[in-house]
Amino acid sequence: MTRPSKRVPYEAVVIGVSAGGLHALRAILPRLPKNFPVPVVVVQHRGADSDGFFAEYLDQRCLVQVKEAEEKEEAAPGTVYLAPANYHLLLEDDRTFSLTLESRVRFARPSIDVLFESAADVYGANLIGIILTGANDDGSRGLATIKKRGGLAVVQDPVGAEVDTMPKAALQAAKVDFVLPLAAIGQFLANLYEE
Amino acid sequence: MTNTTDDSKEVEDLEIALLLEGMFKRYGYDFRDYSLAHLRRRLRHRMESSSLPDMGAMLHRVLHDRSFFELLLRDLSINVTEMFRDPDIYLRIRTEVVSRLKTYPFVKIWHAGCATGEEVYSMAILLHEEGLLERCQIYATDFNQIALKKAKAGIYALDQIRQFTANYQKSGGRESLSDYYTADDHSVILKNWLKKKVVFADHNLVTDSVFSEMQLVVCRNVLIYFNRELQNRIFQTFYESLCPGGFLWLGSKESLRLSPMNKHFDPLFADEKIYKREL
Structure with missing residues (x-):
């Protein structure tokens, strides 16, 4: 096969995670190769005044760069962007980030739904949405939107999830393509683009 | 399927552009250079809450109904603040x-x-x-x-x-x-x-x-x-x-x-x- 990575249409990955997130992201992100060909954008629910520690901690343990998304910054390949605490994170058509202080969406800011729905507007069918462990139903509307636009939906297997509420809600809301245990999700992403 | 969704997005974007143009010409408030991702969210939210079928219907409504315009104005301005924030x-x-x-x-x-x-x-x-x-x-x-x-x-x-x-x-x-x-x-x-x-x-x-x-x-x-x-x-x-x-x-x-x-x-x-x- 010649240049099989060209075959993969997916241009971005969005991930939503809540309770149990640090552990879950640690299981996934270190598996991504340094030259992972698309941007990964993550909403992790956390306290309003939580600082940059989270990104720093993950960055030290990953081959890809992990950082907080900055306003108007362009989403680049090989980089994992975290939504800053207390702001919603959205993607624009020119693939730059916007932040907003719009009120909490179903108790969450940043909200997974907000990121997923805006990313679905931008990437349409060329988007992968992933829902991981969490104690609420944020993200299930967003994942349904990604599916409606023809994107790919992946959900962490509720069996074995630290908190299964969020994966279960997502499975109910959307026709999910893959239900995978945590340990397999990182490899799944890495394999998808492997030359 | 991809084509249909691309089409509907294109039409919605056009409707939003016309809506913003209409608001500016009719009322003098200029949202044309606001973040589009933000506008889409807020406008869709208003469309759903007001049970309107599409952005085109919203344009018609806003041109003819000043109180609806004021509602939209509130939707589009985010006033989250607090004393000694940060x-x-x-x-x-x-x-x-x-x-x-x-x-x-x-x-x-x-x-x-x-x-x-x-x-x-x-x-x-x-x-x-x-x-x-x-x-x-x-x-x-x-x-x-x-x-x-x-x-x-x-x-x-x-x-x-x-x-x-x-x-x-x-x-x-x-x-x-x-x-x-x-x-x-x-x-x-x-x-x-x-x-x-x-x-x-x-x-x-x-x-x-x-x-x-x-x-x-x-x-x-x-x-x-x-x-x-x-x-x-x-x-x-x-x-x-x-x-x-x-x-x-x-x-x-x-x-x-x-x-x-x-x-x-x-x-x-x-x-x-x-x-x-x-x-």
Whole structure:
């Protein structure tokens, strides 16, 4: 096969995670190769005044760069962007980030739904949405939107999830393509683009 | 399927463009250079809440119904704020910026996009405690009349005061925040003397002209809703509004870094969003 990575249409990955997130992201992100060909954008629910520690901690343990998304910054390949605490994170058509202080969406800011729905507007069918462990139903509307636009939906297997509420809600809301245990999700992403 | 969704997106984008154009031509409010991702969210939200079938129907409604326009205006302006928001940065203003402001015989401060006014009163309290308020004039502006009316009243919900107090203490406050308000069962009422150096005014950053010779411009969490071109235009406005060496204070996630105007400002601290205009 010649240049099989060209075959993969997916241009971005969005991930939503809540309770149990640090552990879950640690299981996934270190598996991504340094030259992972698309941007990964993550909403992790956390306290309003939580600082940059989270990104720093993950960055030290990953081959890809992990950082907080900055306003108007362009989403680049090989980089994992975290939504800053207390702001919603959205993607624009020119693939730059916007932040907003719009009120909490179903108790969450940043909200997974907000990121997923805006990313679905931008990437349409060329988007992968992933829902991981969490104690609420944020993200299930967003994942349904990604599916409606023809994107790919992946959900962490509720069996074995630290908190299964969020994966279960997502499975109910959307026709999910893959239900995978945590340990397999990182490899799944890495394999998808492997030359 | 991909084609249908692409088509419907294209049509929606066109409808949104026409809606914004219509709002501007009919009512003079210009949202055409706002962040599109943000606009899409807020407009879809209004469309659903008002049970409208599509953005085209919304355009028709907004042109014919001023009260619906005012509803939309409220949807599109985000007024999330609190007293002494980001207290560590207020501390920096108190310890590093005020001393420089004191070198001026008279200090003019512009709060651009002051929303419901919490940060204006925070600034007045800070300046009072640092002995500078008497020499200051604060201009507090917003395009949202409802927010501006709240700002002028200076009355806030009682359940917010705990957060405000915690912020005030972290910001280096020298007194007790309760010295500055009276409370009843539901609300706190800021003392009237805090307003004596403040002028509240209706002003639209996008369409109205500049102020002049400001020593400090405060504009926090307003520019995040603008697209890059509009941001640059507003940075130009701030540049023209500031005296040489004047200060610009942005929101904690806002930055001049990606703007061509960056070269005309120096950050006062590595990452704290306070800039000094070139001389």
